[in-house]
Amino acid sequence: MFEDLPTVPTSQELLDKAFRRAAKAGLTPGKDEIVILTAGNILSDNLSNLVRSFPSLENLPPFYREIADIAVNIDDMRISLSRLSWASKQVRRITREYKGNLKRGGETSINKKAAFGRMSSVLRSIDKDLVFLGEARNKLRRIPFVDPELPTILIAGYPNVGKSSFIALITGARPEIASYPFTTKGVIVGHFLRGYQKYQVVDTPGLLDRPLSERNEIERQSIAALSHLQGVVLFIVDPAEHCGYPLESQMRLADDLKNQIALPMLVVANKSDLKELEGVPQMSTLSGEGVNAVLEMLVSMLEIKKSA
Numbered sequence: 001m002f003e004d005l006p007t008v009p010t011s012q013e014l015l016d017k018a019f020r021r022a023a024k025a026g027l028t029p030g031k032d033e034i035v036i037l038t039a040g041n042i043l044s045d046n047l048s049n050l051v052r053s054f055p056s057l058e059n060l061p062p063f064y065r066e067i068a069d070i071a072v073n074i075d076d077m078r079i080s081l082s083r084l085s086w087a088s089k090q091v092r093r094i095t096r097e098y099k100g101n102l103k104r105g106g107e108t109s110i111n112k113k114a115a116f117g118r119m120s121s122v123l124r125s126i127d128k129d130l131v132f133l134g135e136a137r138n139k140l141r142r143i144p145f146v147d148p149e150l151p152t153i154l155i156a157g158y159p160n161v162g163k164s165s166f167i168a169l170i171t172g173a174r175p176e177i178a179s180y181p182f183t184t185k186g187v188i189v190g191h192f193l194r195g196y197q198k199y200q201v202v203d204t205p206g207l208l209d210r211p212l213s214e215r216n217e218i219e220r221q222s223i224a225a226l227s228h229l230q231g232v233v234l235f236i237v238d239p240a241e242h243c244g245y246p247l248e249s250q251m252r253l254a255d256d257l258k259n260q261i262a263l264p265m266l267v268v269a270n271k272s273d274l275k276e277l278e279g280v281p282q283m284s285t286l287s288g289e290g291v292n293a294v295l296e297m298l299v300s301m302l303e304i305k306k307s308a
């Protein structure tokens with residue numbers, strides 16, 4: 001989705017690049033005036049291209065918009081981008097002013113040194129914005145692509161119950177798996193094949209049973225996935241409470257989600273090697289027991305959903 005975002009240079013890199021290119025542009029040595037004009041044009045073009053290379057966040061599908069907002073704060077990003085546009089215009093203005101001055105044959109109001117100095121200080125004033133956008137770009141690029149056309153299984157549940165263990169077992173995804181909560185900090189996507197049909201599995205960070213206003217940024221990504229993506233939900237509970245949370249709270253979260261989201265949901269007990277739970281399908285992503293049966297159920301739920 002955000003794969004094509006280019007790297008964001010620092011202001012010094014922008015300046016160096018523009019002046020190096022201008023000097024190289026086959027110009028007669030000593031013609032510093034033309035170097036300044038060319039460098040000015042390159043700088044203002046580079047800045048406006050940079051602004052254009054960021055996606056227009058208003059037009060993103062709701063899932064990406066929300067995930068991007070959690071990751072980088074869209075308002076801050078908009079402010080930094082508009083400061084880059086401002087800088088591009090400023091550099092263009094300085095270049096024009098300098099050109100006008102040259103035509104009049106004068107080293108009067110704005111000479112070479114002054115033109116260079118003013119361009120540099122415009123660039124320096126957007127230093128922080130460039131750094132911020134560079135970091136934003138790195139975060140945005142980590143957001144995986146979720147294909148809206150593919151039948152999708154969304155994995156949800158309390159932290160540490162074995163959600164990532166499940167996606168690792170049935171897809172090629174290799175998320176981090178660890179014995180502490182909130183190991184998964186963002187949405188992860190994996191795929192598996194059934195004959196010719198490709199299925200998509202979305203692993204989400206753990207969720208606690210609490211109001212949205214109290215949820216952390218990691219949990220809010222799960223809520224974004226569950227509220228904006230289509231598919232069936234595999235809600236994993238850990239009746240052994242090996243995860244560190246009471247089963248009662250886990251079940252309450254399952255009920256809350258059932259009421260909040262309009263997707264079919266299958267509640268499954270994991271870690272059956274440690275403790276069994278009556279009344280729901282069981283599996284152990286450790287021993288592999290019951291995993292295929294759970295997958296069968298999810299696939300048939302997706303088929304029913306498709307034909308409905």
Ligand SMILES: Nc1nc2c(ncn2[C@@H]2O[C@H](COP(=O)(O)OP(=O)(O)OP(=O)(O)O)[C@@H](O)[C@H]2O)c(=O)[nH]1
Pocket residue numbers: 158159160161162163164165166176177178179180181182183184185204205206207270271272273274283284285286287
């Ligand atoms: N005994 C047992 N342990 C399991 C099983 N499945 C997962 N675990 C362990 O439970 C811990 C958590 O597993 P993860 O797959 O990281 O759990 P998660 O739900 O993705 O956790 P978060 O990303 O933090 O929400 C790890 O130590 C796993 O090895 C199981 O079936 N049996």
Ligand SMILES: [Mg+2]
Pocket residue numbers: 163164165175176183184204205206
């Ligand atoms: Mg996980």
